[in-house]
Amino acid sequence: xxxxxxxxxxxxxxxxxxxxxxxxxxxxxxxxxxxxxxxxxxxxxxxxxxxxxxxxxxxxxxxxxxxxxxxxxxxxxxxxxxxxxxxxxxxxxxxxxxxxxxxxxxxxxxxxxxxxxxxxxxxxxxxxxxxxxxxxxxxxxxxxxxxxxxxxxxxxxxxxxxxxxxxxxxxxxxxxxxxxxxxxxxxxxxxxxxxxxxxxxxxxxxxxxxxxxxxxxxxxxxxxxxxxxxxxxxxxxxxxxxxxxxxxxxxxxxxxxxxxxxxxxxxxxxxxxxxxxxxxxxxxxxxxxxxxxxxxxxxxxxx
Amino acid sequence: xxxxxxxxxxxxxxxxxxxxxxxxxxxxxxxxxxxxxxxxxxxxxxxxxxxxxxxxxxxxxxxxxxxxxxxxxxxxxxxxxxxxxxxxxxxxxxxxxxxxxxxxxxxxxxxxxxxxxxxxxxxxxxxxxxxxxxxxxxxxxxxxxxxxxxxxxxxxxxxxxxxxxxxxxxxxxxxxxxxxxxxxxxxxxxxxxxxxxxxxxxxxxxxxxxxxxxxxxxxxxxxxxxxxxxxxxxxxxxxxxxxxxxxxxxxxxxxxxxxxxxxxxxxxxxxxxxxxxxxxxxxxxxxxxxx
Numbered sequence: 001x002x003x004x005x006x007x008x009x010x011x012x013x014x015x016x017x018x019x020x021x022x023x024x025x026x027x028x029x030x031x032x033x034x035x036x037x038x039x040x041x042x043x044x045x046x047x048x049x050x051x052x053x054x055x056x057x058x059x060x061x062x063x064x065x066x067x068x069x070x071x072x073x074x075x076x077x078x079x080x081x082x083x084x085x086x087x088x089x090x091x092x093x094x095x096x097x098x099x100x101x102x103x104x105x106x107x108x109x110x111x112x113x114x115x116x117x118x119x120x121x122x123x124x125x126x127x128x129x130x131x132x133x134x135x136x137x138x139x140x141x142x143x144x145x146x147x148x149x150x151x152x153x154x155x156x157x158x159x160x161x162x163x164x165x166x167x168x169x170x171x172x173x174x175x176x177x178x179x180x181x182x183x184x185x186x187x188x189x190x191x192x193x194x195x196x197x198x199x200x201x202x203x204x205x206x207x208x209x210x211x212x213x214x215x216x217x218x219x220x221x222x223x224x225x226x227x228x229x230x231x232x233x234x235x236x237x238x239x240x241x242x243x244x245x246x247x248x249x250x251x252x253x254x255x256x257x258x259x260x261x262x263x264x265x266x267x268x269x270x271x272x273x274x275x276x277x278x279x280x281x282x283x284x285x286x287x288x289x290x291x292x293x294x295x296x297x298x299x300x301x302x303x
Numbered sequence: 304x305x306x307x308x309x310x311x312x313x314x315x316x317x318x319x320x321x322x323x324x325x326x327x328x329x330x331x332x333x334x335x336x337x338x339x340x341x342x343x344x345x346x347x348x349x350x351x352x353x354x355x356x357x358x359x360x361x362x363x364x365x366x367x368x369x370x371x372x373x374x375x376x377x378x379x380x381x382x383x384x385x386x387x388x389x390x391x392x393x394x395x396x397x398x399x400x401x402x403x404x405x406x407x408x409x410x411x412x413x414x415x416x417x418x419x420x421x422x423x424x425x426x427x428x429x430x431x432x433x434x435x436x437x438x439x440x441x442x443x444x445x446x447x448x449x450x451x452x453x454x455x456x457x458x459x460x461x462x463x464x465x466x467x468x469x470x471x472x473x474x475x476x477x478x479x480x481x482x483x484x485x486x487x488x489x490x491x492x493x494x495x496x497x498x499x500x501x502x503x504x505x506x507x508x509x510x511x512x513x514x515x516x517x518x519x520x521x522x523x524x525x526x527x528x529x530x531x532x533x534x535x536x537x538x539x540x541x542x543x544x545x546x547x548x549x550x551x552x553x554x555x556x557x558x559x560x561x562x563x564x565x566x567x568x569x570x571x572x573x574x575x576x577x578x579x580x581x582x583x584x585x586x587x588x589x590x591x592x593x594x
Contacts, residue, residue, distance in 0.1 A: 012434070132525050132563065138545075259435075
């Protein structure tokens, strides 16, 4: 885990520092004099060589300091925390929607294998993979926001103003991300269920008189769940990429939007902090999935 | 013996017309992609207007017999722009597939075959893959500057690691086969084994993965242009046309709607193609897909 994060920090740092454009110049605007720019560059430490800045950055990182955002004039960690709520809720809602659609359609496709139901479900999942999320967002906004007016067109109401209001602002973005991400889950559920469903113990369970639904949910799904969990974990990692687009379209003040604006503004320390944050989440989720494996399947043991 | 190989080989299954009926979704996918590609290539013949001609008296007019897909805020014909945009979007997808396919295959072969290189290559690729793809693409385009060639380079860098990963996993299986062992035994060099035995046997997964990358690159290019981080708005790609329509989406939804449908059809075709090719080449993998 630590090596991956070290590499992420390194690659991210090099990348950001190769971007042409000077944060000091961006901050002061086109009318600043050379003296002013140089003074600010010195204050920000931008006149140091890249490798020294990298060493200082790692040094601060190991002391738990992600740096200071010059544009938002607050510590990077605080800036990320302030924007965490919408992204966190968006991710949770999308994941619930994606799993609900994906697992249900995957099970149905597997049970009705080879029929038209299977073909519809499979085609729908390819469709979900082929739809650009920003396009789906805009279409949902036009239909549900502008024409029928069920949901707000854009913007975010924080949790403290009531859960229902927050939910209304997050409904369309979550639906978009949930549908787009359900495709992978659906596919894996289908193939994983197909492997399990012809096993002898399923026949035995049916033969001893258990109901169809019980056999599917308790015997088949439980044995098919591991690959599904893996894909849900990977989906969680990918949701943040989707959040960049969806948050921008729906004007949600979350991490994704913050990431986009910080890259475009050359806010080095903030971008670097967000990249490190998302990579950490990605790695942690994968670790969690591994631990969940052993919990769900007692046959798996880690040394 | 030769006969057996003929029967089981991957390419011999493509002979004959029966293939069209047997592999319906592959035929549909190929037909969709070929149709859209042809239409884009013939844009000069099929377009009804000059894609950059601005008709101020016909701003934001809805689809009609004169303007099939309506007009945008500058009075440009969305239909003609979509046709011309297809050229650049296909060019992007194809180039990204080719470059990341080449680099990814090379890295995958090296990592899969030389166990010592494996650890180093995979850790570096892991580092790249830990970035959300869209942020990496935005950052890279920002480094290189927003030109089409730079967008292609950025997307190729984004997709090379996942390509390499898939090829590596295939190589790991092939290198344990008996024919590789046999060529080692008669003293074949590593390079010969890699390029004469392992590479030809990885063609199917390479083509499958390539078609997925093509599809994803088309979507990501559209998303980048849409966010204003890709090609500049006056160059028509499917993404930049939709991006231009965003401020007017409530009054002129057609600017976004039609190019979006075309993107979906193109990507759908590529995905259908990739999926059925994967099912044909390896029935065991049915329904499985790399991320």
